[in-house]
Amino acid sequence: MTNLIVFFSRADENYVCGVLKNLEIGNTKQIASTIEGLIPADVFEIKMKTPYSKGYNQCLDEVQTDLRKNKRPALENQLSSIDGYDTIYLGYPNYWGTMPMAVFTFLEQFDFTGKTIRPFCTHEGSGFGNSLKDIKKLCPTAKVEKGIAILGSQWNMATGEIESWLRSGGR
Numbered sequence: 001m002t003n004l005i006v007f008f009s010r011a012d013e014n015y016v017c018g019v020l021k022n023l024e025i026g027n028t029k030q031i032a033s034t035i036e037g038l039i040p041a042d043v044f045e046i047k048m049k050t051p052y053s054k055g056y057n058q059c060l061d062e063v064q065t066d067l068r069k070n071k072r073p074a075l076e077n078q079l080s081s082i083d084g085y086d087t088i089y090l091g092y093p094n095y096w097g098t099m100p101m102a103v104f105t106f107l108e109q110f111d112f113t114g115k116t117i118r119p120f121c122t123h124e125g126s127g128f129g130n131s132l133k134d135i136k137k138l139c140p141t142a143k144v145e146k147g148i149a150i151l152g153s154q155w156n157m158a159t160g161e162i163e164s165w166l167r168s169g170g171r
């Protein structure tokens with residue numbers, strides 16, 4: 001079985017235990033690295049050509065505007081194909097109840113027929129929101145598993161949970 005870990009994550013300013021801090025590595029990227037340490041997988045980070053602002057509040061506004069416009073932001077990097085992969089671990093933060101629009105851009109590029117998607121989401125209280133429904137809409141021929149939702153600011157306490165999720169086949 002060949003695995004691919006695909007994720008979007010933002011470093012910079014974010015809330016940690018109620019306080020705004022500058023993070024060098026985003027929460028979802030930390031989880032992606034944990035998964036990478038536990039299973040054999042290739043890794044692809046989805047990056048926007050024009051990233052969101054480093055400031056948390058500006059970023060909130062920019063994301064809301066993109067969401068309202070149902071935007072598909074251009075990506076800085078491209079994955080040539082997903083043909084060689086059976087299972088795709090798809091990671092993203094919950095942004096206003098769904099995925100970052102850059103993840104929409106990514107998913108719309110490929111045919112997921114015969115692929116299994118195992119979503120992992122970081123959030124600050126709302127879990128997956130509508131994101132699982134949105135993945136199913138964007139990838140109607142994929143098998144989309146239940147996935148795992150992790151409190152982003154507590155990413156460093158999630159290793160045990162991730163291990164058992166991986167052991168259970170991602171369900």
Ligand SMILES: Cc1cc2nc3c(=O)[nH]c(=O)nc-3n(C[C@H](O)[C@H](O)[C@H](O)COP(=O)(O)O)c2cc1C
Nearest residue numbers: 009010026027028093094096097122124125126152
């Ligand atoms: C623009 C934006 C919108 C967010 N919307 C939500 C939300 O609706 N629900 C929630 O629980 N957390 C929300 N969060 C918190 C993030 O999901 C959380 O901090 C996540 O771990 C960030 O992941 P990252 O560091 O990998 O980018 C939001 C954060 C940002 C920056």
